[in-house]
Amino acid sequence: MSSLPNVKKPCAQCPFRKDTLKGWLGGERMAEILAQGSFVCHKKQDLQCAGHMLINGDDNDFVRLANRLGIELDLSGRELVFDTRSECESHHEHR
Template sequence: MPITKRPCANCPFRSDGGAVQLHPERLDDIVNGLLADDHKTFICHKTLDLERMTCAGAVGVMAKLGHLPLVARLGLEFGVISRDDIAASAALVIEPQDLKIQPRDMRVRPNKRSRAGKLQPTVGSDEAQQTESDPW
């Protein structure tokens, strides 16, 4: 999935006052969902009717948290985006401390299957996650 290069003028993650207003806890939910499953992405609202693209604002917040989602890591690997793109996006978005982020051990990750083949949540799973020190 392509990634926008910069947060749009009214990206909900922007910190400069131009952000579209969401329900007060919606940003928390989005970020907690991305932290819980790095295979998830957040679609840029400007691309919902076009070719859907990952939101650069969400990627910027996740970079500040040291937890790039898989789509961003793949984007770096294949040259879709650059470290400079991510750093520029991170400079335009809200600070993680302004969000209510669930502690790592409280996040639920659906990554195990029961004998019946249904997904079972795993609490605090660190599988397939990059290190805190280098999200790239």
């Protein structure tokens, strides 16, 4: 196997992007999503979300699996997503 089913770059509506609408998910819901081991893309539900993999890094089950299998995920767009989980949660808090 040379690839895994994942999105390569966060889509325009990815909830982990810095430029998403503030408060649309709620901080608690975002905390729940970030705490999950993996997360599928809300647009391409058969693929793993690039944003979740980028923000969680080795805390994402899919990233760890790819590392163990020696498969490159070819992720890009790290600059588009929040640097920390807490920044992402704060961004999504209802105001």
